[in-house]
Amino acid sequence: MNAEEAGAAGWHHHGNRRPQDTITPIPFSRHLMVSAFKDHRLGGAIRVISIICRQELQPLYCVLCANAKADANVDAKADGAPGQCTSFQAKVHQHSDDFGFPFVTSDVLCLSPALQQATRVSITANPYAFHNLTFLSIQNQEVKESFKYNFTVCISNLFGVYNNALQFAQTMEVYKLIGVQRVVIYNTSCGPDVEKILKYYSKEGMLEVVPWPIDKFLKPSTGWSYDLHHGDIHYYGQLTTLNECIYRYMYQSKYLLMNDIDEIIMPYKHANLENLMGILQQQRPNAGVFKIENHIFPKTQFDDSGRFRLPRWRSVPGVNILEHVYREPDRKHVFNPTKVLINPRSVEQTSVHTTLKQFGLVFNVPFDVCRIIHVRVPLQGQLSKDQLFVDKKLWEFEKLLIPSIDRALNESGVL
Template identity: 55%
Template sequence: MEKAKDFKGKFLLLFVATFVFIFILSWKTPRRDRSAPKPLRAPPACPLWVSNDTITPLRNTKHFLVSAYMDQRVEGLDIRIIGLFRRDSVQPLHCLFCCGGHSSTTTPTTILQHSDNFGFPFVTTDAMCGIPKNCHATHVTLLTQPHTERTSNLSWLPIRNHKTNGKKEMKFNFTVCISNLFGDYNNVLQVAQTLEMYRLLGVNRVVIYNTSCGPELSRLLDSYSQEGFLEVVSWPIDKHLNPSHGWLFSLVGGDVHYFGQLTTLNECIYRSMERSRYVLLNDIDEIIMPYQHDNLMSLMNTLQQQQPNTGVFFIENHIFPKKHFEPSGRFHLPQWNKVPGINILEHIYRENPDRNVYHPYKMIIQPRMVEQTSVHEVLKNFGQRYKVPPDVCRIIHVRVGLQGSLTLEQLHVDKRLWDFQEKLIPNVDKVLQRVGLLHSDRRS
């Protein structure tokens, strides 16, 4: 009996000691404040992979991304992502931003398909979205689902044309946008003459989108790029799609109009928007030529004074058939005999446009007044549009004639290019010499 009482006493003493020990331990250890918020996990780091390509496939879609630009002209939609989307597969998309090295929450996009597609399956498309608050966005990508923490396999695009404080001074007065070179195009002499003619007219920068060109032309373009006058943008559209050599799907088939010409023209407008006062949209075999002014700046100063709220100036296309040559041979220069391409100085006979049928124009634009463009007209713009009278400015376009039945007597003599020959010829000689294409048998 005594042993049982002794055991109970020891058990009770042990129980009390254990309780006191637990109480002391809990008193010394700080209690966790259950009302305090849990520490936030750091958002996933970004960007892990930035696309340096001009055409980037968008994961889990049939679409392609080209470039991203800040564009605050449309309220609430700060970013414009230019792409090539398959028209029958457009679905809701979400913008994901890289903000100071970490990814944001996603924001919904507004998908704007351009109205001109000429029947082709792929269309130039703008994906518009707003930047989240307190996000200093440097890169952006598109997702098919709302935000996921897995960012390791995303293709990020750098955001260009960042907003700056105060009025930004334009680096260039005139930029020419050329799209596109394809099919091993190698018209070296005409390209050199055209680029040097534009330099004489006051153009500061030419941008060319190049899918493929001939070896001699590639050397010429490299030379112009090295001196900074030309910006060549690689455009490997044929690696991703079956591009068309024609303008209408019902006639030629394919995935996209003229090697993505509509996309590159729009891309060039935004590429030039914060650095060039004016942009000329035309082809490599066309020269937008003032006829009452010595240069493009004098022309535009006059036109802007007459049309102060105009951002789009249409310039009429005039064909100079390449089969008709100036008879005296005055500009059939021996040093150019072995240079591939057309000598535009030899072609002085001009077709009068048939205005009873559709007649194309090209454009000089103020890029900040244009949202979307097609080849011969703008699709969305701010301000007014104006057709420049052909006696003020017209396009010199040396190519196959559109009205092949016209006789020489029915054509008009137009020697406007000859007004620049004293500077044009030595300048062309200089650049051809620089790339090793000038023939040594030069007429004195």
């Protein structure tokens, strides 16, 4: 369902939220709540991932209910179910990275002895009006030691008419070959060819698309800086979605890779992510956050041989990452943004390039061991081809990669 349909479907209903609703206004405020999780590391506190208007911070209240009624679709009126619901003031933790925007990713924490049995939670700014609240089901009720996935990629947002279908399909197929079993994308909007690719990978089971109609509630910024790009919230709520993904997959995936759709976290000294993390975790048993350096492969520089300039791919919109084998040199005097590969159970809050609060240690992975292949517009556009490094890492996957890309493009209907 796209954002328009989601908006048309009407968000302001009562009782339990429908599964496709990912953003809910907090009554009597300008704030929004997204999803709720039990945090076993904080003694079972309920953490509600939220978006808080900094200028209008007011006391917020948790309304916690145990699931007394078998029918989950009835309105859970807190005042009408004696003994089943309890309310008290919440603690609001705004994340330290807001990039200057008025709305900031926050954790609304519910701490109370009544937590143990709670299955649903709502947040309100009015401690006296408890009827007709929308409740979120509390996820992560149990700690798990074994996980459905080893490696999951969290991609923060698709928005605008993003239609880079070729690069997206190529990236998904590369990830499969290095051991990623799941990719999660928060979708505000995208172009028609990317829409087909999303449907293909969802049906195949590798992709979870989470609807993210943030533009129905706030004016999102299309850039990272408030002074330059204005708007209510940084980059379509990118920080909220990244944090939501950590908790959503905390007990589903052993590791999470937090990066963008045009980036591939690539092991250079190991055959796959499994081998890489086996070694890194052995060397750094207390680390839960692994920072990976970003390296730019300018999409303006092409491999001269034309080996992967396949005629059948010409009709597919987007960048052919196999043609871009020139890597910009690292500049020691310039901050090189990293992305993170994490054990989600050791992270409490994250930003885009680094975590904000974690329980374990942070380790900077040497760039010759693992680095990000980031095919995009050049950052050092003045450099000629002979000033760049040749890096043909992706070509090592040619035999398996080309047929699998073809299959994805054909079966998705893009070709």
